Amino acid sequence: MLRLRLWSVRHARLLEAIYEAFERFLIKLGPLLERIGHERLEKPVAALERISKGLFFDCQMCGECILSSTGMSCPMNCPKTLRNGPCGGVRPGGFCEVKPEMRCVWVEAWEGSRLMRKPEAIRALQKPVDARLKGRSSWLRVIREKTRDNPP
């Protein structure tokens, strides 16, 4: 869904706000989800994530979502899966080196980031992805990180 993906970048500011509200909601829901058990929830939540984020961002289910640091343009759609900015091969007009018919994910990310309330998030240095998390829910992981590791 390339068209929706591009819509998402153009509305990065709105989606950023929705995402922040959604994260707060998820963290509130934390204790309940904890009672049900994250392992039991993993499959249905991951499926929900795959469908919703797939629709809006062409999500590749890396399991370590950083959309709010990449202008709501999913970096895993970069053929080189670059998470820290564009490669040096971007074609004239901002097209991808590997897929010349596609606009560079990072050209989109830069435009999206400038619409956002936290445009500086794109400057954060991203660690390499943990390949074990591929296909797993990043929402549940965020809840675990925000509640278990840093209890409020």
Place this chain on the structure above:
Amino acid sequence: MKFEDEPVPGQPFPIRPGHSSGGRLERILREGVFAVTAELDPPDSADAEDVYRRARIFDGFIDAMNATDGAGANCHMSSVAVCALLRRVGYAPVMQVACRDKNRIAIQGDVLGAAAMGVCNILCLTGDGVQAGDDPGAKPVFDLDSLSLLETIRTMREESRLLTGRKLDSPPRVFLGAATNPFTEPLEFQPIRLAKKIAAGAQFIQTQYCFDLDKFRIFMTRARDLGLLEQVFILAGVGPPASARAARWMRSHIPGVTIPDSIIHRLEGAGDQQAEGRKICIELIQQLREIEGVSGVHIMAYRQEKSIAAIVRDSGVLDGRTPWYPERGRNPGYLGQETD
């Protein structure tokens, strides 16, 4: 050009306070000498002499040479091996590492091995996509990207540990470099990306070919405004276009190369296009040298490597100095024959 504590060829220099490596390139840059590096064309061969023959043509004209890592996604002798051979005789190689072909386990192992064989400079690259080369069916890896690669090697060097946290008995003492392309979209992001690379560990930068100096000046001004020029040594990339046709081919086939129409028109109007290309390259070197924050030039002259010596000589950037090169015959580690 020699230092007072010049080591036996093949051995590193003593590491000076504040330096990261025992390498010649870091010393030259930190002394404020205008540095000249060039790209070595790695052989499609298993013969060490093929490496030495390609290195010798630069003798006395460059300070360090880059060993490419499957450049353009084409297989050649590995950069680790080319660098190890060059170190045996005392050259200062810059080992290029592309993230395309190896995962984090293989790359960290290569870094340790290279440093053990005396490699003092590593250039961290993303790498061209496999579609650019002659083996587009190969599996692209891209486990790390150029920034996480920089941070990984810096962590190995500074904290003496691997990405996993496992301790190293001896850290790799390497001077870390990265590439930058000031000429491609998103243009406004490029200086910020340079800042990110410096934050991740880049100490020197080798840029993509600089043909459009107006764009390059804008980039450098922005980098200066961000306070980056004091934190990194920038070597501007240059090269002699062989002809107007070659220049057109380069900009449409080599990822990330931008050549303005004005350069192509100038080549077309010349009687001897190859000579004109070299003249353009010399002029660019002289103009780049005047730009604030440019610490040297990096010459990429694919299949025209023999022209590099004359280009460097005629540009005058060495100011009469002769960069170090192995003294033939007197070096017991030298395996090559005296054929030039």
